[in-house]
Amino acid sequence: MSKGTIPGYRFGDPDLPASPVALEDLDRLKAAVLFGEADEAALRHAWDVLKDQVEEVLDVWYGFVGSHEHLVAYFSTPAGEPIQAYLDAVRPRFGKWIEDTCTRPYDATWLAYQEEIAVRHTPEKKNRTDEVDSVPNVSMRYLVAFIYPITATIRPFLTAGSHSEEEVEAMYQAWFKAVTLQVALWTRPYVPQGW
Numbered sequence: 001m002s003k004g005t006i007p008g009y010r011f012g013d014p015d016l017p018a019s020p021v022a023l024e025d026l027d028r029l030k031a032a033v034l035f036g037e038a039d040e041a042a043l044r045h046a047w048d049v050l051k052d053q054v055e056e057v058l059d060v061w062y063g064f065v066g067s068h069e070h071l072v073a074y075f076s077t078p079a080g081e082p083i084q085a086y087l088d089a090v091r092p093r094f095g096k097w098i099e100d101t102c103t104r105p106y107d108a109t110w111l112a113y114q115e116e117i118a119v120r121h122t123p124e125k126k127n128r129t130d131e132v133d134s135v136p137n138v139s140m141r142y143l144v145a146f147i148y149p150i151t152a153t154i155r156p157f158l159t160a161g162s163h164s165e166e167e168v169e170a171m172y173q174a175w176f177k178a179v180t181l182q183v184a185l186w187t188r189p190y191v192p193q194g195w
């Protein structure tokens with residue numbers, strides 16, 4: 001998958017506004033989740049293992065969301081009817097996000113798309129990319145809560161390669177930190193004061 005082949009995927013688009021989060025604030029946030037160069041290296045290894053399993057990972061995550069009415073509601077009409085075209089449209093971007101999380105430098109370009117992903121969960125931008133008539137907001141509490149399932153469910157996929165237990169643990173911890181870091185960034189547009 002490369003840029004331009006996924007509808008609605010805008011990583012690196014020069015027309016995206018710069019993130020309101022400064023690079024030095026990103027550095028501080030990275031320090032707060034203990035994210036360092038060893039984690040970057042571990043994420044690159046994680047992608048080697050995950051790249052052939054992306055569809056299976058997405059099956060697990062979609063299965064989880066789909067099996068809870070209060071979660072699939074965010075991909076549904078206000079009346080509660082799931083919008084399959086919406087679920088299908090987001091899925092390849094979600095897959096690309098796995099790759100981006102593992103392989104991209106966390107720089108200003110990455111930060112700009114972080115902000116875009118964030119607002120796509122909020123009334124500012126939700127539904128617009130895929131032109132769907134769904135509910136206007138993903139409740140922020142679920143973004144935070146999802147750190148756990150998005151982290152825990154990746155572990156069996158990381159063990160599928162030929163890495164030692166120690167290496168798998170390093171990849172797992174790096175993934176956990178990367179997800180936590182991103183969800184911290186994504187809370188920004190929800191929090192008008194005090195972020």
Ligand code: HEM
Nearest residue numbers: 071074093094097117120126127129138142143146147150
């Ligand atoms: C750790 C937490 C989460 C992660 C990592 C995550 C990741 C993503 C990603 C990568 C996208 C696509 C971004 C793009 O357009 O390129 C996305 C979109 C979306 N996510 Fe999340 N998400 C999380 C939490 C949630 C939760 C809890 C829900 C509700 C069940 C949710 C519902 C959605 C919806 C509805 C979209 C489409 C938004 C739109 O209209 O553009 N997400 N998410």
